[in-house]
Amino acid sequence: MKALVLAERSETARALAAGARLMADDVVLVAIASLQVEEGTADKIVRIALPDGAVYDDAADTVISVFDAERPGLVLVEPTRRMKMIAGKLAVHTGTSVITDVMEFGVEGAKSLYFGGIAERVQKPTGEVAIYTVTADAFVDAEPSGANVTEDFAWVVPAKPLDLISSKPLEKSGTDLFKADIIVAAGRGFAEKDELDLARKLCEKIGAGLGCSRPLTEGVNWLPTEAYIGVSGVMLAPKVYVGAGISGQMQHMVGCNRAGTIFAINKDKNAPIFKQCDYGIVGDLKTILPELVASL
Numbered sequence: 561m562k563a564l565v566l567a568e569r570s571e572t573a574r575a576l577a578a579g580a581r582l583m584a585d586d587v588v589l590v591a592i593a594s595l596q597v598e599e600g601t602a603d604k605i606v607r608i609a610l611p612d613g614a615v616y617d618d619a620a621d622t623v624i625s626v627f628d629a630e631r632p633g634l635v636l637v638e639p640t641r642r643m644k645m646i647a648g649k650l651a652v653h654t655g656t657s658v659i660t661d662v663m664e665f666g667v668e669g670a671k672s673l674y675f676g677g678i679a680e681r682v683q684k685p686t687g688e689v690a691i692y693t694v695t696a697d698a699f700v701d702a703e704p705s706g707a708n709v710t711e712d713f714a715w716v717v718p719a720k721p722l723d724l725i726s727s728k729p730l731e732k733s734g735t736d737l738f739k740a741d742i743i744v745a746a747g748r749g750f751a752e753k754d755e756l757d758l759a760r761k762l763c764e765k766i767g768a769g770l771g772c773s774r775p776l777t778e779g780v781n782w783l784p785t786e787a788y789i790g791v792s793g794v795m796l797a798p799k800v801y802v803g804a805g806i807s808g809q810m811q812h813m814v815g816c817n818r819a820g821t822i823f824a825i826n827k828d829k830n831a832p833i834f835k836q837c838d839y840g841i842v843g844d845l846k847t848i849l850p851e852l853v854a855s856l
């Protein structure tokens with residue numbers, strides 16, 4: 561069987577290609593735009609260059625053509641917003657559905673979360689093609705391989721291209737959270753945007769990346785979207801996670817509960833996060849964070 565891998569980031573491309581290697585004989589990675597591909601990632605790399613003025617999302621039609629040319633039985637997709645959209649269009653094209661947010665594969669099928677992360681289910685594909693959006697951590701010990709034979713694929717002009725009205729560089733939260741061993745996550749316990757400096761100081765002190773709960777991005781826009789952790793944000797497995805002013809709702813915790821050690825700071829001793837952490841400090845983050853920074 562052949563597997564197609566769709567990913568936006570090099571590390572995830574490598575991780576998903578490694579997973580695909582466990583499940584298929586041939587692994588083909590689709591590299592859209594300037595995706596860097598490390599040596600030995602896949603048997604074949606199909607490169608799709610974005611023409612001037614085209615937006616990333618318009619690559620869906622070209623990806624569908626790659627699919628038709630390769631005829632894979634398995635498609636593994638990085639669960640980013642743009643890739644999920646492409647996976648959806650591919651599923652419509654193939655007359656199947658996407659099995660989303662897969663966290664691990666077992667003999668019973670693919671395990672994923674639903675109802676915003678409060679329930680788990682195991683699913684098996686029903687059609688000839690299986691399309692999964694899957695977290696890079698699903699294949700921990702797998703190693704990729706392949707000759708990376710590279711082919712440039714001609715751009716397919718979409719029937720309904722998006723109009724690019726304006727663009728601006730994405731504001732980065734600092735450290736790439738996927739690469740961070742330690743993550744400090746800020747929640748709604750931070751009453752003002754300026755208070756985030758307390759978390760930033762702790763990050764500097766312990767070499768951590770700054771993440772957050774969803775309300776700090778989609779609610780108030782204090783941090784960029786890619787910084788929020790959880791079922792609809794990024795799913796991470798750092799060595800250490802420190803949740804400050806975060807209540808510990810399931811939708812957030814599924815994005816960090818595979819951390820090696822979990823610390824929590826919350827002024828409410830009954831906050832759900834205290835049932836999910838290894839170490840907890842009950843107190844006001846405005847007092848605790850400066851004390852921590854001073855004592856470390």
Ligand SMILES: Cc1cc2nc3c(=O)[nH]c(=O)nc-3n(C[C@H](O)[C@H](O)[C@H](O)COP(=O)(O)OP(=O)(O)OC[C@H]3O[C@@H](n4cnc5c(N)ncnc54)[C@H](O)[C@@H]3O)c2cc1C
Pocket residue numbers: 675676746747748749750772773774775788789790791792793794804805806807808809810811812815825826827828831843844845846
């Ligand atoms: C379908 C769906 C998907 C979702 N996906 C996500 C997701 O991916 N990620 C995500 O994060 N959320 C997600 N959510 C939202 C999620 O349900 C919670 O609403 C959110 O995680 C709560 O964020 P929070 O813990 O920062 O805020 P709150 O729940 O408001 O908690 C704030 C905490 O801060 C504490 N606090 C207040 N002041 C202080 C202080 N001075 N010092 C110390 N502690 C203090 C409070 O005691 C409280 O526990 C989703 C929801 C739905 C319905």
